Amino acid sequence: MSSSKRIYELQQVDLSIQAKSKELEGINLRINHDEAYELAKANHDTARDAQKEREKQYKDLDAEAEGVRAALQQINDKLYGGKIKNPKELVGYEQEAGMFKGNLSGKDDVLLELMEKIDAAKTEIKKLQEIYKTAETDWQSRKVTLTGQADQLKEELAGLEKKRQEILAAVDKETLTAYENIKSRKGQAVVRVEQGRCLGCRVSLSISELQRVKGISIVTCSNCGRMLYLS
Ligand SMILES: [Zn+2]
Structure with a gap:
């Protein structure tokens, strides 16, 4: 075989190695990352985090409302306990009770609104979870095919590498x-x-x-x- 034919063959092998390595790289990328799954998972996680935030808001506000309710109870006890006789003092307490009631009613409205949002989000999150679970299953089954393709390429690359060494042995x-x-x-x-x-x-x-x-x-x-x- 002429030297030029040999070196030409070396180039053909090198080009094949280059192309197959690139292909393998692409396949490995698809084995390790799946855009559809990652997007679906991110959508779900964002919704779940927002829900956690809502639940925390609800819990905090509920605790605040509980405090107002307890304070209102104390005032009512004073108002209707019969111990306070001074009319001015009674009027003062009545005003205070009115303020607390207004405050409580406002908080209850917000709590109700939050609860409705939390319930609606629960359904939405469940849907988003199903979507990302499906995407995950799809990816897993794609991985099986991709891994097969990667193995095939690795085998081909090993063969090409062997051929390369054979050619190299004959090239000065x-x-x-x-x-x-x-x-x-x-x-x-x-x-x-x-x-x-x-x-x-x-x-x-x-x-x-x-x-x-x-x-x-x-x-x-x-x-x-x-x-x-x-x-
Ligand atoms: Zn030229």
Whole structure:
């Protein structure tokens, strides 16, 4: 086998390794992350956190209302206990009781409103939970397929790596270094020659270049510097 054919084959293997590695990376990403699930979960968690906040508000306000109720009870005890005889004092207590009642009624209204919101949110959260659980199940079943695909790719990559080592064993160090250098500069190190032209830069080769390409040693394009391969 000519050196140029060998290095061309190395490039084909490298390109396959590159493509399959990228594919594997994409699959691994889909195994570890699922946008539909993550979005559904975030929606559920946001609703659940808002509900927790509502429940805390309810609890705090309920405790406040309880305090007002107890204070009102004390005033009522004084008002109707028969111990206070002074009319001015009684009027004062009546006014205070009226204030507390108003305050309590306001709090009760808010509590009722909060309770309605909490009940409605419960249904909503349950729905959102079902949605994210379904998304999770879908993702899990997709994972099975994806893991199979990943295993297949890993196997293919191992095969390609083996083939690469076999080719490398037959490529001299100098050629390999040149290949790596051109690859890092140009992206593609080896290009085919077709109808007398370098397919890397589309420039026609001279007669002598064409003659040399037909030989066993590696020839680079005098225009673009890539290694030439004549199939
Ligand atoms: Zn060229």
